[in-house]
Amino acid sequence: MSSPAQTNVAFDGRFARELPEMAIPWQADGAPDPRLLVLNEPLAIELGLDPISLRTSEGLLLLIGNSIPEGATPVAQAYAGHQFGGYSPRLGDGRALLLGEVVDTEGRLRDLHLKGSGRTPFARGGDGLAAVGPMLREYVVSEAVNAIGIPTTRSLAVVATGRPVQRETQLPGALLTRVASSHLRVGSFQYARARDDVHLLRRLADHAIARHYPGAAEAENPYLALFQDVTAAQASLVAQWMLVGFIHGVMNTDNMTISGETIDYGPCAFLEGFDPATVYSSIDQTGRYAYGNQPLVAEWNLARLAEALLPLLHDDQEQAVALAVESLEAFRSQYSAAWLAGMKAKLGLHKDTDDDVTSPLVDELLALLQEGHVDYTSFFRNLGKSPRGDAEPARGMVLDLAAFDAWVDRWHALDPDADAMDRVNPVYIPRNHLVEEALGAATLGDLAPLEKLLVAVTNPYDERPGLERYAAPAPEDFGAYRTFCGT
Numbered sequence: 001m002s003s004p005a006q007t008n009v010a011f012d013g014r015f016a017r018e019l020p021e022m023a024i025p026w027q028a029d030g031a032p033d034p035r036l037l038v039l040n041e042p043l044a045i046e047l048g049l050d051p052i053s054l055r056t057s058e059g060l061l062l063l064i065g066n067s068i069p070e071g072a073t074p075v076a077q078a079y080a081g082h083q084f085g086g087y088s089p090r091l092g093d094g095r096a097l098l099l100g101e102v103v104d105t106e107g108r109l110r111d112l113h114l115k116g117s118g119r120t121p122f123a124r125g126g127d128g129l130a131a132v133g134p135m136l137r138e139y140v141v142s143e144a145v146n147a148i149g150i151p152t153t154r155s156l157a158v159v160a161t162g163r164p165v166q167r168e169t170q171l172p173g174a175l176l177t178r179v180a181s182s183h184l185r186v187g188s189f190q191y192a193r194a195r196d197d198v199h200l201l202r203r204l205a206d207h208a209i210a211r212h213y214p215g216a217a218e219a220e221n222p223y224l225a226l227f228q229d230v231t232a233a234q235a236s237l238v239a240q241w242m243l244v245g246f247i248h249g250v251m252n253t254d255n256m257t258i259s260g261e262t263i264d265y266g267p268c269a270f271l272e273g274f275d276p277a278t279v280y281s282s283i284d285q286t287g288r289y290a291y292g293n294q295p296l297v298a299e300w301n302l303a304r305l306a307e308a309l310l311p312l313l314h315d316d317q318e319q320a321v322a323l324a325v326e327s328l329e330a331f332r333s334q335y336s337a338a339w340l341a342g343m344k345a346k347l348g349l350h351k352d353t354d355d356d357v358t359s360p361l362v363d364e365l366l367a368l369l370q371e372g373h374v375d376y377t378s379f380f381r382n383l384g385k386s387p388r389g390d391a392e393p394a395r396g397m398v399l400d401l402a403a404f405d406a407w408v409d410r411w412h413a414l415d416p417d418a419d420a421m422d423r424v425n426p427v428y429i430p431r432n433h434l435v436e437e438a439l440g441a442a443t444l445g446d447l448a449p450l451e452k453l454l455v456a457v458t459n460p461y462d463e464r465p466g467l468e469r470y471a472a473p474a475p476e477d478f479g480a481y482r483t484f485c486g487t
Helices: 014-018 041-046 057-063 132-148 186-194 198-212 214-218 222-244 291-313 317-328 330-346 355-372 376-383 401-412 418-424 432-443 448-457
Strands: 023-025 035-039 075-077 081-083 086-088 096-103 109-115 154-166 170-180
Touching (some): 014 075, 014 096, 014 198, 057 154, 081 186, 132 154, 132 170, 132 432, 132 448, 186 291, 214 222, 222 291, 222 330, 291 317, 432 448
Antiparallel strands (some): 023 075, 075 096, 081 086, 096 109
């Protein structure tokens, strides 16, 4: 069935066509009373879709997968994964569907994907549905992460379905329409390897190379080059998370993309008081995915990808392992280089500043922040005022004033650029108390707090009058914060 919302857009089912063993054709559940909650009009235009058409009744049916565009092949994707360290050979899209792929206005192939579209053969015990709150959380946080400049999946729309969802209480149901460079995951390769099908594994790798790393096809060992490219992309991605205090919350191998995009915003949150041990997720009982553990977990996940790729790396198992280990060893240096370069930028230092000078400066500053449980985002934004002659906003946030003053003197000697700091240190992030306020109101039908929050976080570096509360830390009575997966 064609839709007026797909003006000038040709849909394809490339994943379903090239990897049928990993794609189960499926249809989204019907929605009794679909109602658009939020539409990302700039993203729609970027995809070549007409926002006006998407707001029509027929456009809503496209957004929830009930009107299938010509060329689209909705499928539930198969993948495996390590979840909190435990391996599951068959996970897959239990409540999601890949609607199809489109070529955007810049010529890039993008997935259009549904989340909360109903039970699939991978659903196991789940109901396949999603509630308004978690889907709006993904919309807000993914668009904030994008605005900060971090690679991420995007959110096109959230549509209320009119169907209640039973969690601890009964909640209004919703469906998220998501956009990604692809939904290939580490878990996708684990699934192919678990089937003991080298032909499938090779086709999957070729598909990933063609889609994300075409240069790898020209390498002497294309599959080793693929692994190296994914390793480099993840080192850069996680460094960017750490630099802005983003905590993913559930870094299972099925939640790590091959493209290097952030995906699956479940129990995610942004760090407030600086502490590497910070965990917000209610399901992370051991702190496996704590803020400070994220680089180590990324490396662990990449080791699982290497294991899956071994049959393609070399015919000899020992040589394949040696190649994988050597390539994986690059992760730490790549991550450290990206992290330190980002910290230089946050501190307004020239990129050529000696690392031996910068590293201890950064370590001492983070120790001061941790000692005082200092609000991470506010501190770095306030610190940018110091080279302009006003050190007090940042100084007033730390406990050890003498140590901070000594640190500032050493830092000022490096001639930091305050304007450059303001370009990389956001004023506005999705503050946890404001996210909860917006989601709570939206669940009750009031979208105004959500819309105001989006105005702030989708333009995070430009300080604007009237948005002061969106830059402020949580009030003291907000208490300990916990996030939930939403399933």
